[in-house]
Amino acid sequence: MENIDKTKLLTKVIFNEYPLLILGNLTQNTYSFLTYEDFSSTKCAAAGSFDELIDSGCETMHDMDKDLFKKTFSRDNLLKEYAAGKDKVALRVFQEGDDGVLRKVEITDFLIKDENSEDVLVISFNRNI
Numbered sequence: 333m334e335n336i337d338k339t340k341l342l343t344k345v346i347f348n349e350y351p352l353l354i355l356g357n358l359t360q361n362t363y364s365f366l367t368y369e370d371f372s373s374t375k376c377a378a379a380g381s382f383d384e385l386i387d388s389g390c391e392t393m394h395d396m397d398k399d400l401f402k403k404t405f406s407r408d409n410l411l412k413e414y415a416a417g418k419d420k421v422a423l424r425v426f427q428e429g430d431d432g433v434l435r436k437v438e439i440t441d442f443l444i445k446d447e448n449s450e451d452v453l454v455i456s457f458n459r460n461i
Contacts (some may be wrong), residue, residue, distance in 0.1 A: 341350045352458035356382045358407050358414075359441075359451035382407050382454075394426035394434060401425050405441065414443040414452050424461065 347353070364379040376388045386405050394400045403409060404423050413421050422440040429435055440457045450459035
């Protein structure tokens with residue numbers, strides 16, 4: 333077992349289960365994708381402004397879920413949830429994929445403080461269910 337790269341193995345399992353992983357800095361209003369090549373919707377830029385990511389993601393949501401998605405995952409709301417002591421925000425919504433097919437997706441955001449600064453970070457796990 334000592335020859336096994338445990339980090340690589342763990343990363344592979346996580347990426348298989350969650351094909352869209354996003355690392356965001358809520359304090360700095362930035363994000364970057366950790367992986368997204370096998371996710372059903374890839375219309376967002378690979379990095380940029382977190383606020384713009386949520387706006388772009390909102391455009392792919394079913395009409396009945398657009399407001400809920402935007403309110404739940406807005407940077408302001410995530411910072412408010414973190415300040416209230418929450419370390420996780422999760423939601424299931426319907427999203428249109430690049431192929432035009434509507435799928436139910438599960439989004440789970442984990443909120444943590446950066447060890448090297450006072451910035452609040454988010455790691456977003458996304459998958460089709």
